[in-house]
Amino acid sequence: MGPPGAGKGTQAEILSRRLGVPHVSTGDLFRDHVGRRTPLGREAARFLDAGELVPDRVTTDMVRHRLEQPDAARGFLLDGFPRTVRQAHALSAILSARGEALDAVVEFTAPEEVLVRRLLARGRPDDTEDVIRHRQRVHHRETVPVLGHYSGLVRTVEAVGTVEEITARTLSALGLPEGVSTR
Ligand code: AP5
Secondary structure: OOOOOOOHHHHHHHHHHHHOOOEEEHHHHHHHHHHHOOHHHHHHHHHHHHOOOOOHHHHHHHHHHHHOOHHHOOOOEEEOOOOOHHHHHHHHHHHHHHOOOOOOEEEEEOOHHHHHHHHHHHOOOOOOHHHHHHHHHHHHHHHHHHHHHOHHHEEEEEOOOOHHHHHHHHHHHOOOOOOOOOO
């Protein structure tokens, strides 16, 4: 978890390879649907373009379906989900039906101006300054309260510095040895 530009996708990609579990990014899943012009993609596009959250039911159904794929049977790394308290409750129901629980929640933090600079340099369609600032506000309003749902599991990592430095901090926060695959 973390605000837009905190490096969730970058770090999740690295960690998922090290852990040998799929990286499940709701942003990537939505962009894939948008690119393929599926009915879900057509519904989601206007929310992504505006920096608004896609409705909870649509998002939760998409995640539930993704987690039913065989590659997620032995674990997964969620990136960008849950992002609302309702999504957190839905995830609890999905996990309890599977007899599973989360191992940890990583929260990345960084000053807003660092995040805005990173995203403007990337230039995705939703990376205009207005939309970035709106995504930040949505994060504070909808997603920060989700952390309270996971109080005992949260590992906070300062997401300023090089990608490698942040990976090292994340592994350390999770109690994982650096450079060693766990599977
Ligand atoms: P999503 O794709 O999740 O976007 P986001 O949360 O706004 O996050 P970003 O991808 O912008 O940032 P990130 O933290 O992943 O950082 P990244 O590694 O990419 O969601 C997009 C949209 O989908 C939402 O607005 C919403 O509409 C919808 N959506 C998604 N999930 C949803 C949900 N659960 N419910 C409802 N709607 C949902 O890095 C950013 C940039 O910085 C990159 O260019 C990267 O190369 C660079 N960078 C990374 N680390 C560093 C570093 N250490 N130093 C310098 N540059 C760095």
